[in-house]
Amino acid sequence: MTHNPLPHEAPWWRHAVIYQVYPRSFADQDGDGVGDLPGITSRLPYLAELGVDAIWISPFYRSPMADAGYDVADYRDIDPLFGDLSDADALIARAHELGVRVVIDLVPNHTSDQHAWFQAALAAGPGSPERERYVFRPGRGDGTEPPNNWESVFGGGAWTRVTEPDGTPGQWYLHLFDDTQPDLNWDNPEVVEEFQDVLRFWLDRGVDGFRVDVAHALIKDPELPDWHGRAVMANGGDGETAHTHLGPMWDQEGVHEIYRGWRRLLDSYNPTGDPAQDRILCAEAWLPTQERTMRYTRADEMHQAFNFHFLQSPWRVDDVTEVVEASLVAAEAVGAPTTWVLSNHDVVRHASRLGLPVGTPRPNGIGALEPQPNAVLGLRRARAATTLMLALPGSAYLYNGEELGLPEHTALPDAVRQDPAFHRTAGEETGRDGCRVPMPWTAAAPSFGFGPGEESWLPQPDLYGVFAVDRQQGVEGSTLELYRTLLRLRREHDLGVGGLEWLDLGPEVLAFRNARGDGTPVTVITNFGEEPVALPEGTSVLVCSGRLHEGMLGQDTTVWLS
Ligand code: GLC
Numbered sequence: 224m225t226h227n228p229l230p231h232e233a234p235w236w237r238h239a240v241i242y243q244v245y246p247r248s249f250a251d252q253d254g255d256g257v258g259d260l261p262g263i264t265s266r267l268p269y270l271a272e273l274g275v276d277a278i279w280i281s282p283f284y285r286s287p288m289a290d291a292g293y294d295v296a297d298y299r300d301i302d303p304l305f306g307d308l309s310d311a312d313a314l315i316a317r318a319h320e321l322g323v324r325v326v327i328d329l330v331p332n333h334t335s336d337q338h339a340w341f342q343a344a345l346a347a348g349p350g351s352p353e354r355e356r357y358v359f360r361p362g363r364g365d366g367t368e369p370p371n372n373w374e375s376v377f378g379g380g381a382w383t384r385v386t387e388p389d390g391t392p393g394q395w396y397l398h399l400f401d402d403t404q405p406d407l408n409w410d411n412p413e414v415v416e417e418f419q420d421v422l423r424f425w426l427d428r429g430v431d432g433f434r435v436d437v438a439h440a441l442i443k444d445p446e447l448p449d450w451h452g453r454a455v456m457a458n459g460g461d462g463e464t465a466h467t468h469l470g471p472m473w474d475q476e477g478v479h480e481i482y483r484g485w486r487r488l489l490d491s492y493n494p495t496g497d498p499a500q501d502r503i504l505c506a507e508a509w510l511p512t513q514e515r516t517m518r519y520t521r522a523d524e525m526h527q528a529f530n531f532h533f534l535q536s537p538w539r540v541d542d543v544t545e546v547v548e549a550s551l552v553a554a555e556a557v558g559a560p561t562t563w564v565l566s567n568h569d570v571v572r573h574a575s576r577l578g579l580p581v582g583t584p585r586p587n588g589i590g591a592l593e594p595q596p597n598a599v600l601g602l603r604r605a606r607a608a609t610t611l612m613l614a615l616p617g618s619a620y621l622y623n624g625e626e627l628g629l630p631e632h633t634a635l636p637d638a639v640r641q642d643p644a645f646h647r648t649a650g651e652e653t654g655r656d657g658c659r660v661p662m663p664w665t666a667a668a669p670s671f672g673f674g675p676g677e678e679s680w681l682p683q684p685d686l687y688g689v690f691a692v693d694r695q696q697g698v699e700g701s702t703l704e705l706y707r708t709l710l711r712l713r714r715e716h717d718l719g720v721g722g723l724e725w726l727d728l729g730p731e732v733l734a735f736r737n738a739r740g741d742g743t744p745v746t747v748i749t750n751f752g753e754e755p756v757a758l759p760e761g762t763s764v765l766v767c768s769g770r771l772h773e774g775m776l777g778q779d780t781t782v783w784l785s
Pocket of ligand 1: 290436
């Protein structure tokens with residue numbers, strides 16, 4: 224079906240390209256081998272030049288880093304690894320000067336076990352108001368069995384037993400993730416209040432929005448019933464990974480009321496309703512259907528939700544076409560923008576993922592002893608996929624390093640792995656470290672220019688040198704220059720607010736026209752098949768993800784035409 228364009232002056236978040244900065248791995252200014260906020264600030268001109276509208280920064284809060292900062296000990300402070308609050312202020316100010324908006328990561332489902340609230344809960348004992356902020360329960364039977372059979376997303380049980388202040392074995396607390404990440408009790412009004420206040424704290428500092436971590440987890444079925452499934456973070460996808468039965472810990476109706484409250488709060492920061500002043504919420508919610516996901520973006524809730532259905536689509540013409548169409552339909556049904564994403568800090572980088580045989584279930588990391596992706600094929604498909612993605616109407620998310628075509632690090636030694644999923648599954652799951660390896664900026668510098676030090680917190684593979692920014696800058700045909708061109712043309716042609724009209728150019732071809740009401744259309748073609756495809760008469764090439772062969776579009780290549 225055909226999808227209508229938006230007015231040119233549509234709010235920024237309906238079409239923004241948002242670049243995810245993983246703070247540990249972007250740029251290290253102080254030389255300790257871990258990225259930091261001054262490092263990010265120093266590289267903001269690079270991002271402005273790349274042409275992104277906003278950045279989303281993964282958690283930078285005070286944290287023991289048991290889950291790379293997704294275990295927050297203080298929501299109102301910066302971890303010393305990354306700097307301090309004045310560094311955050313400087314980052315926000317500089318970004319705004321450069322016309323780049325700043326979205327930060329909010330982790331409301333759980334705190335760190337080092338958070339003052341959890342420490343107080345441990346000290347106060349059963350029945351106390353301090354314990355009511357978390358999900359404490361007595362064990363089953365004689366108390367030695369966990370309250371129910373839930374498993375942690377990272378493997379192992381979802382309950383841990385505490386030792387009471389008097390030294391006796393005591394209650395159990397729920398943690399859907401690591402045991403250092405106790406789940407908050409969102410049925411407690413004090414928790415609701417606290418997060419409203421945290422939102423205000425950062426809105427007052429000038430942030431433009433929040434990416435909401437595991438947004439579908441906050442409310443649990445009050446009965447906490449047993450559930451015979453593994454609480455995985457996957458949806459859609461292919462074969463085995465298709466996962467349509469959610470457990471009693473996900474997507475409960477009560478979560479929506481929380482976000483309605485947040486939306487009212489954010490809207491109060493824009494009393495005149497000026498679209499340029501909108502502050503936004505984006506849901507991270509891994510749900511089985513687009514319809515369930517888009518319920519988080521109804522008019523009085525969040526602005527956006529990540530489109531993991533697109534990310535997980537197998538690289539086949541029918542699958543990709545179907546997921547694009549279904550995404551647009553589901554978004555239109557609630558009046559929200561679609562989002563698009565191919566990589567983030569939780570999944571195998573798409574330059575590697577797309578180099579696995581089509582139909583491979585999405586792996587949680589790739590280890591040295593596992594089947595390796597085809598790097599050449601993966602990069603070719605990744606460039607084609609991104610070129611397709613950035614031509615689609617809606618908002619798109621990029622993950623730091625993908626603009627370099629960075630592959631996953633698939634040969635990290637186990638000894639350096641930090642992902643709790645690796646440790647909690649005793650290595651059965653490789654985990655997410657391979658997509659979190661620090662960025663290469665300069666090929667001929669220590670740590671490839673990541674920082675002044677020789678070492679980075681995760682070792683970079685030698686092959687990252689050829690992907691370094693300085694090797695690609697100004698080099699025709701490089702992945703970095705491809706991204707720059709795509710972002711510039713996307714803006715010039717207003718593709719983010721364009722309409723979409725499908726074209727039929729053959730069974731192995733995905734093709735559409737993207738046009739604003741009054742603009743000249745851009746024709747976009749991805750060839751999935753072996754047969755080269757002729758370009759429609761009278762068109763000229765704006766940009767191509769690969770090389771044309773005698774004017775024909777080869778396999779796994781996307782072209783934009785005017
Ligand atoms: C989200 C984050 C992930 C984290 C988990 C627990 O899925 O993206 O990195 O481990 O939540 O906070």
